[in-house]
Amino acid sequence: xxxxxxxxxxxxxxxxxxxxxxxxxxxxxxxxxxxxxxxxxxxxxxxxxxxxxxxxxxxxxxxxxxxxxxxxxxxxxxxxxxxxxxxxxxxxxxxxxxxxxxxxxxxxxxxxxxxxxxxxxxxxxxxxxxxxxxxxxxxxxxxxxxxxxxxxxxxxxxxxxxxxxxxxxxxxxxxxxxxxxxxxxxxxxxxxxxxxx
Numbered sequence: 025x026x027x028x029x030x031x032x033x034x035x036x037x038x039x040x041x042x043x044x045x046x047x048x049x050x051x052x053x054x055x056x057x058x059x060x061x062x063x064x065x066x067x068x069x070x071x072x073x074x075x076x077x078x079x080x081x082x083x084x085x086x087x088x089x090x091x092x093x094x095x096x097x098x099x100x101x102x103x104x105x106x107x108x109x110x111x112x113x114x115x116x117x118x119x120x121x122x123x124x125x126x127x128x129x130x131x132x133x134x135x136x137x138x139x140x141x142x143x144x145x146x147x148x149x150x151x152x153x154x155x156x157x158x159x160x161x162x163x164x165x166x167x168x169x170x171x172x173x174x175x176x177x178x179x180x181x182x183x184x185x186x187x188x189x190x191x192x193x194x195x196x197x198x199x200x201x202x203x204x205x206x207x208x209x210x211x212x213x214x215x216x217x218x219x220x221x
Contacts, residue, residue, distance in 0.1 A: 046083045049073045053084075054094045054136065061135035062142045066090065091143045094136055099151040099159055102126060106162045116175035118166040119185070120211055127192050127203050137197065149193065150186065177216045 052073040056064045066087060070077040084090035102125070110122045130137060140149040151159050163182050170176035188210050195203045 042083075045073075045075055045079055049075065049080055049083055050090075050093055050097055053090050054097060057091065057094055057136040057139045058133045059135055061138040064139070088143050091136075091139045095140045095149065095151070096155050098129065098133060098136065099155045102129060103155075103159050103162055106159075106166060110166055111162070111169065115173035116170055118169045119163075119176060119180075119214070122163070122166055123185070123188060123192070123207055123211070124204075126189055127196070127207060130189075130193050130196050131203065134196065137193065147194075150190075174216065176214055180214055 049069060053064070053069045056069060056072060066080050066084070067077050069090065070080045073080070080090075084093060105125050106122050110118045110125070113121050137149045141147055150156070160182050163185050167176060167180055167182065167185070171178060171180070188207075191210070192203045192207060195201055195206050
């Protein structure tokens with residue numbers, strides 16, 4: 025007996041109003057999470073976004089889904105900044121510009137970082153999946169740009185940059201000191217040794 029072939033038409037794109045609702049919910053959630061952290065609940069997001077709570081649940085069935093989407097949005101914005109600003113900066117200043125920007129974002133987004141860590145149940149708010157791949161690609165390009173300008177030591181890697189961002193994040197989270205001072209010390213250590221070039 026022959027099986028009826030199912031049509032393999034591509035999935036339909038979300039309607040324009042649904043896409044707008046999702047973007048508005050996410051923008052509002054991002055602001056609320058940055059200000060209030062994990063205390064923010066989905067009904068509160070719905071009220072602030074001016075949509076029904078059912079609309080929020082349709083797009084983000086759980087608090088975890090919403091927090092992870094807000095995290096992904098944050099890293100997409102960081103990646104865009106790196107591509108449109110840091111890669112076009114004066115040679116030799118690409119990585120420093122990126123790290124300063126990330127520090128500013130993390131300092132303004134403490135509540136979101138707390139929510140991500142609480143959702144994941146770990147002291148970790150780094151990007152994941154395809155977002156991480158894309159961000160690592162652009163960070164690699166920043167490293168090569170500065171290395172080519174002779175302002176960055178040859179052994180600096182993307183993993184080193186993640187470690188630096190983790191240190192900045194921990195300093196901000198614990199209020200252990202001035203993250204900008206920490207970054208300046210780190211940037212001094214990333215310069216090539218005298219006479220290396």
